[in-house]
Amino acid sequence: MTDTMDRPNEPRTREPISTSSEWTFPLLEKYDEEIAKCAAEFGLDTYPNQVEVISAEQMMDAYSSVGMPVGYHHWSFGKQFLSTSKGYQRGQMGLAYEIVINSNPCIAYLMEENTLPMQALVIAHASYGHNSFFKGNYLFRTWTDASAIIDYLVFARDYVAQCEERYGLDAVEQILDSCHALMNYGVDRYKRPAPISAAEEARRQKEREEYQQRRLNDLWRTIPRMEDDEDPVRRKQRYPEEPQENILYFIEKNAPLLETWQRELIRIVRKLAQYFYPQRQTQVMNEGWATFWHYTLLHRMYDKGLVNDGFMLEFLQSHSAVVYQPPFDSPWYSGINPYTLGFSMFTDLRRICENPTDEDREWFPDIAGTDWVETLHFAMKNFKDESFIQQFLSPKVMRDMKFFAIQNDDEEDVYRITAIHDDPGYRILREKLARQYNLSYREPNIQVWNVDVRGDRSLTLRHIPVDRVPLGDDTEEVLRHVHRLWGFDVHLESVDDGQVVDEAHCPPKDLDED
Amino acid sequence: MGMTHVVDRRLNGKNKSAVNRERFLRRYRHHIKKAVADAVHRRSITDIERGENVSIPSRDTDEPIFHHGQGGKREVIHPGNKEFVAGDTLPKPPGGGGQGQGQGQASPDGEGMDEFAFQITQEEFLDFLFDDLELPNLARKKLKDTEAFKYVRSGFSTQGVPAKLDVVRSLRGAHARRLGLGGARKKKIREMEAQLAALKSAPDDLDPAFSHEDQIKAMEDEIAELKANVRRIPFIDEIDLRYRQHLKQPQPATSAVMFCLMDVSGSMTQMHKDIAKRFFILLYLFLKKNYKKIDVVFIRHHTSAKEVDEEEFFYSRETGGTIVSSALKLMHKIIESRYSPSEWNIYAAQASDGDNWNDDSPICSKLLADSILPLVQYYAYVEITPQDHQMLWYEYEKIQERFPQSFALQQIADPGEIYPVFRQLFERKAA
Numbered sequence: 001m002t003d004t005m006d007r008p009n010e011p012r013t014r015e016p017i018s019t020s021s022e023w024t025f026p027l028l029e030k031y032d033e034e035i036a037k038c039a040a041e042f043g044l045d046t047y048p049n050q051v052e053v054i055s056a057e058q059m060m061d062a063y064s065s066v067g068m069p070v071g072y073h074h075w076s077f078g079k080q081f082l083s084t085s086k087g088y089q090r091g092q093m094g095l096a097y098e099i100v101i102n103s104n105p106c107i108a109y110l111m112e113e114n115t116l117p118m119q120a121l122v123i124a125h126a127s128y129g130h131n132s133f134f135k136g137n138y139l140f141r142t143w144t145d146a147s148a149i150i151d152y153l154v155f156a157r158d159y160v161a162q163c164e165e166r167y168g169l170d171a172v173e174q175i176l177d178s179c180h181a182l183m184n185y186g187v188d189r190y191k192r193p194a195p196i197s198a199a200e201e202a203r204r205q206k207e208r209e210e211y212q213q214r215r216l217n218d219l220w221r222t223i224p225r226m227e228d229d230e231d232p233v234r235r236k237q238r239y240p241e242e243p244q245e246n247i248l249y250f251i252e253k254n255a256p257l258l259e260t261w262q263r264e265l266i267r268i269v270r271k272l273a274q275y276f277y278p279q280r281q282t283q284v285m286n287e288g289w290a291t292f293w294h295y296t297l298l299h300r301m302y303d304k305g306l307v308n309d310g311f312m313l314e315f316l317q318s319h320s321a322v323v324y325q326p327p328f329d330s331p332w333y334s335g336i337n338p339y340t341l342g343f344s345m346f347t348d349l350r351r352i353c354e355n356p357t358d359e360d361r362e363w364f365p366d367i368a369g370t371d372w373v374e375t376l377h378f379a380m381k382n383f384k385d386e387s388f389i390q391q392f393l394s395p396k397v398m399r400d401m402k403f404f405a406i407q408n409d410d411e412e413d414v415y416r417i418t419a420i421h422d423d424p425g426y427r428i429l430r431e432k433l434a435r436q437y438n439l440s441y442r443e444p445n446i447q448v449w450n451v452d453v454r455g456d457r458s459l460t461l462r463h464i465p466v467d468r469v470p471l472g473d474d475t476e477e478v479l480r481h482v483h484r485l486w487g488f489d490v491h492l493e494s495v496d497d498g499q500v501v502d503e504a505h506c507p508p509k510d511l512d513e514d
Numbered sequence: 515m516g517m518t519h520v521v522d523r524r525l526n527g528k529n530k531s532a533v534n535r536e537r538f539l540r541r542y543r544h545h546i547k548k549a550v551a552d553a554v555h556r557r558s559i560t561d562i563e564r565g566e567n568v569s570i571p572s573r574d575t576d577e578p579i580f581h582h583g584q585g586g587k588r589e590v591i592h593p594g595n596k597e598f599v600a601g602d603t604l605p606k607p608p609g610g611g612g613q614g615q616g617q618g619q620a621s622p623d624g625e626g627m628d629e630f631a632f633q634i635t636q637e638e639f640l641d642f643l644f645d646d647l648e649l650p651n652l653a654r655k656k657l658k659d660t661e662a663f664k665y666v667r668s669g670f671s672t673q674g675v676p677a678k679l680d681v682v683r684s685l686r687g688a689h690a691r692r693l694g695l696g697g698a699r700k701k702k703i704r705e706m707e708a709q710l711a712a713l714k715s716a717p718d719d720l721d722p723a724f725s726h727e728d729q730i731k732a733m734e735d736e737i738a739e740l741k742a743n744v745r746r747i748p749f750i751d752e753i754d755l756r757y758r759q760h761l762k763q764p765q766p767a768t769s770a771v772m773f774c775l776m777d778v779s780g781s782m783t784q785m786h787k788d789i790a791k792r793f794f795i796l797l798y799l800f801l802k803k804n805y806k807k808i809d810v811v812f813i814r815h816h817t818s819a820k821e822v823d824e825e826e827f828f829y830s831r832e833t834g835g836t837i838v839s840s841a842l843k844l845m846h847k848i849i850e851s852r853y854s855p856s857e858w859n860i861y862a863a864q865a866s867d868g869d870n871w872n873d874d875s876p877i878c879s880k881l882l883a884d885s886i887l888p889l890v891q892y893y894a895y896v897e898i899t900p901q902d903h904q905m906l907w908y909e910y911e912k913i914q915e916r917f918p919q920s921f922a923l924q925q926i927a928d929p930g931e932i933y934p935v936f937r938q939l940f941e942r943k944a945a
Contacts, residue, residue: 025520025522028520029518029520032518032520033518036518048517048518048519049517049518049519050518050519050521051518051519051520051521052520052521052522052523053520053521053522053523053524054523054524054526055524057529058523058524058526058530060531061529061530061531064531064534065530065531065534073533073534073537074534074537075534075537075538075540075541076534076538076577077531077534077537078531078533078534078535078536078537078538078539079538079575079630080534081531081534081535081538082535082538082632082633083630083632086631086632086633105519109523112524127518169537169540173537173541177577180577181577181578181579182579183579184579184580185580325593325594326594327593327594327596328592328593328594328595329594329596330594333592333594336591336592336593340593401593401594402593402594402595402596403591403592403593403595404591404592404595404598405589405590405591406589406590406592406604407587407588407589408587408588408589408590408606409586409587409588410584410585410586410587411587413605413606414603414604414605414606415603415604415605415606416601416602416603416604417598417599417600417601417602417603417604418589418600419600420595420598420599420600421595422599422600424600425600429591432589432591433591436590436591443580443581443582444580444581444582446580465586466586467586467587467588468585468586468587469582469583469585469586469587469588470582470583470584470585470586471580471581471582471583472580472581472582472583472584473583474576474578474579474580474581475580475583477578478578478579478580481578
């Protein structure tokens with residue numbers, strides 16, 4: 001069954017909502033109302049929407065604070081702003097049409113320069129696409145609390161400002177710099193964190209202040225002194241007993257010398273890292289879902305006769321720009337376009353449900369021929385990029401995008417093409433592409449390994465390389481930040497197969513020996 | 515599905531990033547200062563008031579994170595395969611560059627990727643320049659205010675501060691009001707009093723029914739009430755008050771000419787000249803706030819003086835001895851031929867390392883005292899040297915004693931010392 005047979009076009013008796021490309025506030029509301037009706041037909045479940053029209057300058061502001069409507073002050077956001085505004089003024093870079101915030105109500109920013117079809121596209125994309133993803137996807141449901149985030153951001157901004165007043169801009173900046181360097185290592189990947197709210201946070205922050213110092217002192221006090229403890233087993237025992245992946249959390253709770261406010265700053269950066277963590281793991285899905293829905297919802301509007309051909313032409317032009325994938329050898333190529341991949345996968349998923357081929361029945365016996373709306377929702381809710389690709393990337397999408405895998409082994413003189421979009425290659429490509437979106441593969445696996453609690457209090461981090469890939473050239477710089485937070489010597493060892501293959505130290509070892 | 519709110523935020527503040535931007539500039543102030551210093555060197559002194567492009571090496575602005583380095587075994591999926599089949603091999607480029615990481619590319623505009631480039635505004639530029647000169651805040655503000663205003667009288671208003679109360683106007687208004695409110699009644703009182711007098715003087719009717727008594731009583735009552743009414747009219751009321759009103763008006767355009775005199779003999783190094791240039795810039799900015807039209811005349815001298823353009827003034831090299839009076843003579847000649855003191859405010863700044871032929875210094879002193887200082891608003895001499903003074907300085911010191919209002923001299927060894935010379939100028943002008 002094709003789309004049109006499934007849901008025959010209704011006769012276009014109604015007039016389009018508008019014919020001009022100029023938008024007005026009443027028109028925005030009217031379009032939103034109709035898009036909402038279409039979204040309801042497909043069962044999209046969203047938070048209430050707040051659509052905010054802003055100017056280009058305001059969009060640049062929003063950009064540079066990573067879309068947070070409220071943020072603490074830091075030079076890195078200023079740097080972001082400078083490069084954004086420079087690119088924009090030179091016309092090198094258009095601004096995003098929209099920014100959407102995972103909050104309840106879900107805030108979407110629309111730029112005033114957009115034409116009406118663009119505004120409609122953005123509303124469909126952000127306020128119904130992203131919004132329903134935020135509300136439905138399990139990572140967002142587990143990791144973020146949409147109703148509390150704005151309050152928490154306000155708390156964080158005020159707290160940082162207070163610290164700046166009390167301890168000086170430089171002292172605060174130094175701690176934040178160091179925290180930012182470790183931000184990607186400030187999340188619990190498996191434990192579900194407690195939800196946060198600002199009022200609660202302010203109250204708890206007081207309690208923590210009193211409690212933490214006591215607890216910390218206990219840790220260091222109850223450690224037996226070296227000469228008292230002759231038991232070799234106990235001396236070999238590591239602290240922490242199990243490696244800890246959340247380095248910032250570990251430092252916040254265990255660094256011997258940090259002031260209470262410094263621990264609180266670490267906590268703030270951790271909480272933000274946690275808030276953004278789901279977004280980093282669902283880029284393909286999230287953008288694919290939003291793109292699929294703006295495409296589907298606006299076509300539905302067209303079917304209902306609510307928009308005219310001119311509207312659709314402009315909309316489709318923008319849409320195809322968004323989902324354009326330059327090939328690997330193009331000068332414009334900068335990796336796989338997540339919009340393209342996500343949109344292709346959701347579109348193909350619908351095709352597999354509605355119009356399955358023999359190949360689909362073989363690859364997707366459970367979903368071929370099922371209700372597509374239900375299947376897409378199931379996929380949206382229960383997966384992240386890695387598992388979504390592993391589960392749903394079809395041979396057809398691999399063929400359409402002409403995927404191939406290339407291997408670069410530093411022990412070989414040549415690159416090897418290991419798989420392409422053909423029968424022997426599909427499963428290999430799918431597995432490797434899924435892995436490519438696994439955060440713990442994209443980022444080096446580094447964990448807290450040991451604290452020399454009986455000796456010099458040094459902190460040892462352990463890096464487990466995958467396929468012999470070493471750490472990059474920022475490593476020593478990052479270690480300096482770890483050292484600043486920890487307060488004592490910091491070591492990092494890369495351990496491959498039980499062998500230490502590389503080490504780094506802060507302060508550097510050579511200097512120590514001199 | 516919830517309700518949608520569409521909100522117009524365009525009127526909310528932009529510049530939410532202003533603080534973050536300021537934080538960035540603060541963090542990289544050393545880099546920016548250097549860029550500003552370079553720009554000062556490069557630009558004309560009449561071209562100081564605009565922003566500047568600043569580039570900072572990316573390694574200084576990068577935020578480090580743990581990431582994978584080159585090496586090991588990597589497998590990457592790419593789109594757009596054309597002719598590859600599994601098992602194909604491709605030769606690696608010589609040098610073992612990374613593959614498909616997108617690093618090391620040149621950006622489209624030819625700007626190196628290893629530079630973080632951005633623009634600072636005119637205001638920020640001046641701030642960094644003033645930082646360099648250690649300018650106090652008040653002086654900064656005076657220099658940065660884009661327009662000078664003066665207040666002119668523009669009529670009267672019914673509201674204002676007591677200090678601006680115009681007593682004559684206010685009393686005149688009160689008088690008019692009293693006339694306006696009381697005049698008719700006073701006229702009536704006068705008429706009625708005349709009638710009353712007539713009535714009283716007329717013989718009373720014998721018939722009590724026609725007696726004037728009641729009439730007189732009624733009239734007297736009415737007159738008393740009218741008088742009370744008139745008395746209740748206040749002598750001065752709030753509505754009478756008039757205040758002088760002033761309007762801000764841009765200061766009328768006037769002209770100034772700024773003479774830059776500099777020794778370019780062999781002993782003046784480029785460093786000396788750069789310090790001198792900063793001094794001239796400051797003077798120019800100061801004059802620009804006070805005068806609409808400014809001419810700048812550059813006079814360089816060694817043993818003889820010459821009027822030159824800015825480029826030649828700062829950057830061409832000369833050798834040989836020094837005769838300062840040649841420059842003073844030339845300046846005097848130029849004033850006489852082109853800048854009549856009745857039409858021009860004349861300022862002069864002289865920079866030198868203090869070297870002069872000893873025989874010449876008394877001549878300079880005499881030239882200044884007799885023919886130049888009577889014509890100029892202000893003459894500033896800066897001696898750029900960490901060494902002991904020579905004859906010229908001591909001659910000039912005597913001049914300063916005789917002309918404390920229009921002559922100042924100062925020794926400068928580095929840019930931070932330029933400002934004190936300047937402050938004298940400001941103080942005098944502000945008074």
